[in-house]
Amino acid sequence: MTELPRKAAARTARLAALPLGYAGRQAMGLGKRLGGKPAEAVASELQQRTAEQLFRTLGDLKGGAMKFGQALSVLEAALPEDLAAPYREHLTALQDSAPPMPTATVREQLTAHLGADWKDRLVWLDGAPTAAASIGQVHRGRWDDGSSGEREVAVKVQYPGAGDALMGDLRQIARVARGVAPVFPGIDIKPLVAELQDRAADELDYQLEAEAQAAYAEAFADDPHIVVPAVVAVGGQVLVTEWMDSPHSLAHIIREGTQAERDHYGELFVRFLFEGPQRTGMLHADPHPGNFRVLPAPxxxxxxxxxxxxxxxxxxxxxxxxxxxxxxxxxxxxxDEESLVAGLRAEGFIKERIEVDPAMVLNYLSPFVEPLGETRFTFTREWMREQFERVNDPRAETFTLATKLNLPTSYLLIHRTWLGGIGLLSQLGATAPFREILEESLPGFAD
Structure with a gap:
């Protein structure tokens, strides 16, 4: 067996062991309850240990495992505090890190995708990665294109076999979703994995990524608040962009930021999210903190x-x-409950012949537009938890309504981004002029 298949087999075995580990802890938990330990304490301990194993496993892997972990990390704010606190560190670690690939492998990738003469342009390359993601890692370098002189660049190199690993991991995670689900009560894991599978091919295509980043870089070139590095070169599984000096990401602000920093960067994040489509025709759809960097003022x-x-x-x-x-x-x-139902039906959120109570629909959806009812709204973990608990409470009158609503395909990635964005703002605890931003940037809202 070659090296790559061996690694893939090891990844599959570790992912497959997740629900087995949970089952084993369930059995141990039963013994503890029989021994007199309170059921709630046992359940909490069981969930915490399952979470620790899950995120320790995801944190040691690449491909779809890490992509899945990063997607979950944004939703951490929706978890009950007593469950989230013990393994928040495991979650946030997934937003900025992954195991590095060997320097020799990096050089092989550069030769294969930039050409044998890559050293003529990339005149210096730091051997150690400065960042790592789910399908690649980033090295700092110095680029000389022969016309504008040398400049600092970020060299993004895809892991060899990343495509097979990504799809293989996502298929395996889809199979073990039931074992993972207890860690995230109230969050439906299967649709999340299905959506990650659907967009995986695009994320592996660095040419597509380069086109999108170049469009954003041009659109925000003169913006006083948002910086998008320009694309320098792209080839196969290597993407070279201008270097951006930043001491840390929004994950640091979430952990240690002042309230002024939380509010400031939270507002810039929302403005970018909604102004991006206006300027480029595209929506940046990966709102986890590691993708957003703080650039301190002089x-x-x-x-x-x-x-x-x-x-x-x-x-x-x-x-x-x-x-x-x-x-x-x-x-x-x-x-306006009647117009709301009519509009939802016209857009395909409510299918033909499905009958719903307009008042109940408004009651179900109104908390989602609550941030728009105030001049400045404060997003908190507590507020987000309340929303998740409300829509997932089987005792609530509106619980069965969720089964009657449909999410049209055209809204899948928009919905996922919206949810992730709200999760990030809730992690930040940011106060932002949400309504004002949407009046300026969301078509149809101010009409």
Whole structure:
């Protein structure tokens, strides 16, 4: 067996062991309960140990395992605090790190995808990676194109066999979703994995990523608040972009930031999310903290927000977010229940012959537009947990309504990005002029 198949087999075995480990802990838990330990304490201990094993395993892997872990990490704010706190460190670690590939492998990839003469242009390359992601890692280098002189660059190199690993891991995670589900009560794991599978091919295509990043870099070139590095070169599984000096990502602000920093960078994040589609016709669809970098101001004050990783973008129909999305949010905010149901039905959120109570639909959806009802809204972990608990409480009157609602294909990535963005803002605990930003940037909302 060659090296790559051996590694793939090892990854599959470790992922497959996750539900088995959970089953074993369940059996141990039963013994503890029989021994007199309170059921709630046993359940909490069981969940914490399952989470620790899950994120320790995901953190040691690449491919789909890490991509899945990063997607879950943004939703951490929705978990009950007593469950989230013990393994928050495991979750946030997935947002910035992965095991590095050997230097020799990096050089082989550069030769294969930039050509044998890559050293003529990439005149210096740091042997150690500065960052790692789910399908590749980044090295700092110095580029000389012979015309504009040398400049600092970021060299993104895809792991060899990343495509097979990504798809293989996602297939395995889909099979073991039931074993993972107890770690995230109230979060439906299967649709999350299905969506990651659907967009995997795009994320492996560095040419597509380069095109998206180049469009964003041009659109935000003169922006005083947002920085997107320009694309320098691309070839197969290597992407070279301008270097961006940043001491840390939003994950650091989540852990240690002042309230002023949380509010400032939270607002810049929201503005970028909604202005991006206006300027480029695309939606940056990977809102985890590691993709957003803090660029301090020269005077030591609050600085700009740098944006990385354009592998996951939604190329929007008509080059903008759906006008109906903004219009429906405005209708819900105005509590017009009959128009809300009619609009949802027209967009395919409620299928033909499905009958719903308009008042119940408004009651179900109104908390999702709650941030729009105030001049400045404060996103918190507590608020996000309340929303998840509310929509997933089987005792609630609106619980069965969720089974009657449909998510149209055209809204899948938009919905995932919206949810991830709200999760990030809740982790930040940011106060932002959410309504003002949507009035400026979301089609249909201010009409």
């Amino acid at each position: 005077d030591g004050g609050l600085g700009r927000l740098g944006v990385l990783d354009f592998g996951a973008v939604a190329r929007l129909a008509d080059g903008r977010l759906p006008t109906a999305m903004g219009r429906l949010m405005r209708i819900a905010l105005d509590s």
